[in-house]
Amino acid sequence: MTTPSEPQAASGLSRRGLFGLVGAAGLAVGIGGGVLGTLAATRSGSSSAATYDFFGAHQAGITTPVQDHLHFAAFDMAKDATRADLIELLQDWSYAASRMTQGLDTSATGAVGGSPEAPPDDTGEALGLPASSLTITFGFGPGLFDDRFGLENQRPDGLETLPAFLGDDLDLKKSDGDLCIQACADDPQVAVHAIRNLTRIAFGRAVLRWSQLGFGRTSRTSSEQQTPRNLFGFKDGTANILADDDAALTDHVWSSDGWLADGSFLVARRIAMRIETWDRVRLSEQERIFGRSKGEGAPLSGGDEFTDPDFSGSEIPADSHVRLAHAEQNDGVRILRRGYNYVDGNDELGQLSAGLFFLSYQRDPQHFITLQKSLARDAMNEYIRHTGSGIWAIPPGAKTGSFVGAGLFE
Numbered sequence: 001m002t003t004p005s006e007p008q009a010a011s012g013l014s015r016r017g018l019f020g021l022v023g024a025a026g027l028a029v030g031i032g033g034g035v036l037g038t039l040a041a042t043r044s045g046s047s048s049a050a051t052y053d054f055f056g057a058h059q060a061g062i063t064t065p066v067q068d069h070l071h072f073a074a075f076d077m078a079k080d081a082t083r084a085d086l087i088e089l090l091q092d093w094s095y096a097a098s099r100m101t102q103g104l105d106t107s108a109t110g111a112v113g114g115s116p117e118a119p120p121d122d123t124g125e126a127l128g129l130p131a132s133s134l135t136i137t138f139g140f141g142p143g144l145f146d147d148r149f150g151l152e153n154q155r156p157d158g159l160e161t162l163p164a165f166l167g168d169d170l171d172l173k174k175s176d177g178d179l180c181i182q183a184c185a186d187d188p189q190v191a192v193h194a195i196r197n198l199t200r201i202a203f204g205r206a207v208l209r210w211s212q213l214g215f216g217r218t219s220r221t222s223s224e225q226q227t228p229r230n231l232f233g234f235k236d237g238t239a240n241i242l243a244d245d246d247a248a249l250t251d252h253v254w255s256s257d258g259w260l261a262d263g264s265f266l267v268a269r270r271i272a273m274r275i276e277t278w279d280r281v282r283l284s285e286q287e288r289i290f291g292r293s294k295g296e297g298a299p300l301s302g303g304d305e306f307t308d309p310d311f312s313g314s315e316i317p318a319d320s321h322v323r324l325a326h327a328e329q330n331d332g333v334r335i336l337r338r339g340y341n342y343v344d345g346n347d348e349l350g351q352l353s354a355g356l357f358f359l360s361y362q363r364d365p366q367h368f369i370t371l372q373k374s375l376a377r378d379a380m381n382e383y384i385r386h387t388g389s390g391i392w393a394i395p396p397g398a399k400t401g402s403f404v405g406a407g408l409f410e
Contacts, residue, residue, distance in 0.1 A: 024391070052064055054102075067186045074180045086205070094403035102131055125189055144178045154258075215340060219339055219342060224301075232278055252335065266360070289324060291309065311323055
């Protein structure tokens with residue numbers, strides 16, 4: 001919890017957050033609240049939908065079974081924002097997130113329960129929809145730990161802007177950010193609703209820097225989930241860390257350092273795929289590049305999808321993706337992947353603007369850097385380029401009655 005000198009956790013939205021909801025036209029009256037963590041039942045009709053509690057030891061949206069849709073957003077704090085503004089924003093975001101993940105509006109008055117003479121607190125496009133497994137995950141970028149908010153001595157080791165990698169063609173306007181929000185749901189409208197309303201709540205304190213929609217998960221975090229396929233048509237994330245593998249999560253995902261204990265580090269990479277070029281490559285060459293069969297997903301050394309690759313022979317090429325990304329070839333480094341396919345229409349050449357929005361969680365950013373440097377020799381690089389990038393510290397889950405990131409301000 002915050003110290004006596006800091007603003008206390010909000011019971012409902014703060015006045016500043018409320019102003020963000022209604023805009024400059026005026027404040028809504030009669031906003032309801034309720035203490036964080038004491039939420040009503042989900043809306044009528046949503047009782048059969050899966051819900052994930054916002055509060056807990058770890059933030060939801062990391063080991064949670066990967067949902068079908070993503071809306072990811074990065075924000076920069078306003079130029080004149082203060083430490084108190086940052087704390088208040090995190091309190092307001094936590095309150096709204098704890099409601100939306102249960103299928104509720106952002107406040108008790110919501111989309112239709114407030115004054116008819118004022119803009120509603122909630123935009124309303126999720127009215128009547130179930131929670132749809134919504135998870136909302138917050139992160140803190142390197143820029144948050146400068147001298148603006150008194151956090152310069154709290155920066156976690158390794159939280160630095162990622163170095164340049166081979167194949168980078170980064171759009172700096174679609175990279176980085178002081179804060180990030182990952183909203184995942186089984187209904188795209190529910191995920192978009194979450195980011196839309198959290199952006200409104202940030203009014204006057206933080207501004208949206210960039211965002212990305214994703215569909216079609218490209219990994220699994222549960223043994224009950226089937227391995228999905230990426231836009232190259234191959235199974236993706238076969239060897240991913242799963243939620244029930246406590247030892248692997250402890251060794252490779254969860255941090256144990258200071259205020260970040262039980263949190264992690266998130267890396268996001270927007271990877272554009274040269275779809276049309278790839279589609280003209282013969283099947284045998286596609287499989288050689290991946291190091292797996294396209295149909296079954298089995299390693300070229302034999303077996304089925306979940307057979308460990310055998311790198312002792314020549315069946316799996318030295319420059320194949322599976323060989324270069326495998327833990328055996330990278331001093332045991334593993335990451336938890338949680339990426340999504342994306343299609344953003346056509347580019348200026350009339351080709352698909354499409355690819356993979358790569359998301360990975362790891363306890364040490366150096367683990368991702370090690371893997372990415374190894375992949376510099378990947379034969380797949382001829383067909384991809386990295387156009388966006390970012391890294392964030394993911395704080396542990398919020399305690400009931402508190403807010404995400406509270407430990408940073410103790």
